[in-house]
Amino acid sequence: MEIGIFGLPLSGKSTLFTLLTGVEPHSSHKNEAHTAVARVHDRRVDELSKIFSPKKTVYATVSFTDIPGYDLSANQKEKNRILQFIQNSEAVLAVVRAFKDPSVPWPTEAYTPVKQLETIETELFVRDMEVVENRLVRLEEAKKKRKLSSEEERETELLHIIEKGFEDNSFASQLELSEEDKKLLGSLSLFTAKPIIVAINIDEEQLSSGNYAEREVLIQKIEQNGFAHIELSGKIEAELVELSEEDRExxxxxxxxxxxxIERLSGVVYQHMGLISFFTVGEDEVRAWTIKKNTPAKEAAGKIHTDLERSFIRAEVIPYEExxxxxxxxxxxAKGLVKVVGKEEIxxxxxxxxxxxNA
Structure with a gap:
């Protein structure tokens, strides 16, 4: 899973990337994207590791891409180049600045958190409008020459629905599409169809008070668009990393x-993307595995190894809390708490x- 970190310049985007992955983007390549793997913080893995004392403990991971800051004053060619980095991301982590710091200029023409979010939304809308319009033109041209396939007819219908949604400032992600419909639109890689998590970068005073300029309006807009959000302070998170465990607590x-x-962010991402973790345990290894919600046991076994899915008989399952x-x-x-389940068990x-x- 790859998540693109997107935002306007000086929003704290690269700081967040470094805190998540431990990788510092090289200053000489600041206009390029950087991808690194982040460990998914899960205290359940820590507790299981204490019990089993395995040779190896493996956490679930997520890849993050630090996309160059989206400079509104840049030319269109440069803006398009930066937007292209979102193409391969399964989700977008949009960073919005709320923190006060006189030494850090606000992004051009975006001096408030709400304005930054609106700017990001607009840029994603504009890109997708162009993609949808171009695809509809191609389908219309094809229709003049031949009868469209049932898939093309359905795609045309879906694109008109999405286009109508754009007129109402509605993201494509708010449509309840079937898996088949998502596949039909998959090649377009619509940015507005991707899950979006908004990270609001606040300062210590704002964290303590639980408030900052435009907070209510910002949260309302986020929820109306079906986004997830998290409030955190990049500055405080950076300080926490430097402390000993005792001082940190x-x-x-x-x-x-x-x-x-940073620990809370994993949970927000998982919940918004419909992901869960299951665990395999033993003296050799304690490991977390990431799957989609409602995955049956046989398919989950395939996540561990394709051979296990192919030769699946049963699975032994016990909830972590139990x-x-x-x-x-x-x-x-011995107490009958471990349940033996079949391939369709969720x-x-x-x-x-x-x-x-089977062996």
Whole structure:
């Protein structure tokens, strides 16, 4: 899974990328995109690792791409180049600045958080409008020469629905499309069809007060568009990284938070994208695996290894919370708490999962 980090210059976008991945983009390549892998923070993996003391602990991961700042004063060719970096992203993490700092200029023509979000929305709309219009023209030209296939007829219908939505400032992601419809539109890679998470970059005072300029209006706009959001402070997150575990806990206690923003971000991304984690455990390895919600057991087994999906017989499953009340698989089995399930059983978030398969 790859998430593109997109925003206007000086919004704190690259700081967030570094905090997520531990990678500092090279200053001499600031106009290029940088991709790196981030570990998905999951305290359940930590607790399972304490119990099993495995040789290896493997967390789920997400790839983030730090897209160059979208400069409104740039020429159209440069703007198009930057937008192209969103093409291969499965989701967009849009960074909006709310923090106050006289030494950091506000983005050109976007001096408020709401204006920044509106600017990002507009740029995504404009790009997709052009893509939709061009595709409709091509379909219309094809229709003059031959009868359109049923797939092309359906695509035309969907594109007109999306076009109408654009007139009402409605993102394509708000349409409840079937998987088949999504495949039909997949080649267009519509930016407004991608899941969008808005990261609002605030300062310490704003974090403590729980308020900043235009907060209510900003949150309302985010929710109206079907986006997810998270409020965090890049400056505070950077300070937390530098502290020892003990000092970090004390600092977080003073701030009135139990988790850092970076840790919370994983949960927001997963929830908005309809993702969950299941776990495999043992003395050799404790590992988190990422799947879509409502994935059946046989398909989940294929996430571990394609051979396991092909030769799947049954799976042994126990929910994480239930397992933690006992702390032993052997005991859990003895008490009948480990359920044996078939291939159609839906895997749930936090399930500890063991596959029975043909040799």
């Amino acid at each position: 004390l600092f977080m206690e003073d701030l009135g938070i139990s988790e850092s923003g 397992f933690m009340t006992i702390g032993s698989l052997q005991e859990a089995k 895997v749930k978030d936090g399930d500890i999962f063991h596959v029975r398969a």
